[in-house]
Amino acid sequence: MAANIDLKKIRSLGDKNADDIIHKLVEQEGIHFLRQLMPFLSDYQNLSFQNQPQILQDFLLLNASFPAFYDKKNLIRATDFYRENQQNIGLILGLYSLPYCYLGADGAKVLYFSERIRNDTYKRLLETGNFLKAVMNYDNWSEQNIFVICLKVRLLHASIRYFTLNSNRWDMSWGFPINQEDMLGTNLAFSLIVLRGMEKLGYQIDKSYENAYLNTWNVIGFLLGIISENMPNNYLETVKIDKKIAQRQFKQSIESQQLTASLMQVIRSFAPNNITADLLQEQSRFLLGEKYAKMLGIAETNIPNTLLKVYNTTAVLMSKIF
Template structure:
């Protein structure tokens, strides 16, 4: 497990196979154009073999998948059903909890900030995150007519591209590699453990079996994304321990984290129709979900989410 290793060393590791692949294609303008065109045609899992015929070096991804232990089919099906029943709430939590939770990690927030689009075009970032989660949690995620596998590949390439460009732009090596193993572990937990935590705050009763299955499912996705197995929690306690260790090391105020949070809030304000919550209640709801410690790191307004709205949330969750 990660806690038995030197975490500082893990900050110096990105995703070697994906990094080698991106370096090969991004260092040559013609090769990069060829890759970009091929990626546009890579929409469903059934398109993979045609993509591989055009971009043969992408076989690193296929070879890696063959070495990953897939969860039992029944567990996968149960987890996908669990997600589908709570999809509306989980997708809300991705924007209101998971993303800002990641922004609290100061060094990781620098990566998100410097990739620019993630704070200048927040709505697109939210849409892409939702599309990714919907694809990997769909019942056909790993079938030919699904898109889970190709979405995972594209995200993996995107992470490697961020490392490639940021390191060429004078990235501070003392921070570790951009999108390093520690940062990826924290992000993976924000989609699993932190979502479960958020559902419970909303009023859902989640038993340990469902929690563990959900974490295991995201472990599987995380490993396909290039996360090292030693960073994947085997149970709820390990998940909490890893989360706590990363938070102790990385969570602190940063200009980048605060700016990303404000950009996220501004996006929510622009999309809000005011029918269910007011703009003032949005940061209050985020503070309710995140807790005061993380909220203060992000400089969220000191607002209290109304008790009446909490009760309505609990009622709505009990009916779902």
């Protein structure tokens, strides 16, 4: 049963196959090539590996198949659900899912040290949004682009692991950088936490769509290098694993707070005025809850809870009409 997995054990595991490929690539092409490769790995428009080293092309061929639990009907339901709720899911991603990931203090250190998010938050947020749109686009599955998209992320994670482990800044007491526990937790942030966010905003989700969304993200997780035996088999197991990870990993840290501050700064910059910016920030506090919002250092605003409730209720009603 996946809910009984030893999270302490898998915290010491990365993604061996992808990590081995990156080591071999550095041996063949040099460290400078790996640095030059990273922008390509972050680009979900250019999906051709034709001009890349043969070792990467071979790795793609070896990882271009679905796991046994892939279900096409679930995929159709999941991508339909995303398309119908894309705006809300995008909002939840920025205000809830990403800061939820930052609560894992030890895992957040990888993001902090790499400076990819802290120093260029807007670009990285855009990359994350583009990834979400890409994996939730049914055409990318039917045309088998999904294998390239996920492999790019998998190789990007392995590259970050390589640089992190060779930086002399990493303490293994924090676990392996971008380890199996953190990867699993991130996957839940993009699946379970999105569904939870929808419910907190007042939307009712049919169980068939709920299960389909979780199943599809399990398939995505598999393609990203998460060990399939560690993934939850149903909604109850998903909730239990999320709770266990939160109890083990969520705590206040400088790294988590600085990552969140950078994220909030970018999100507030999207707003046309300070009132809207405060509304977005208060929405994040509402979704996370007071305890987690305080841990991440998200300040209170002048937006009263009653106004936020009215806003959310109105948004749900309008969505039903239009």
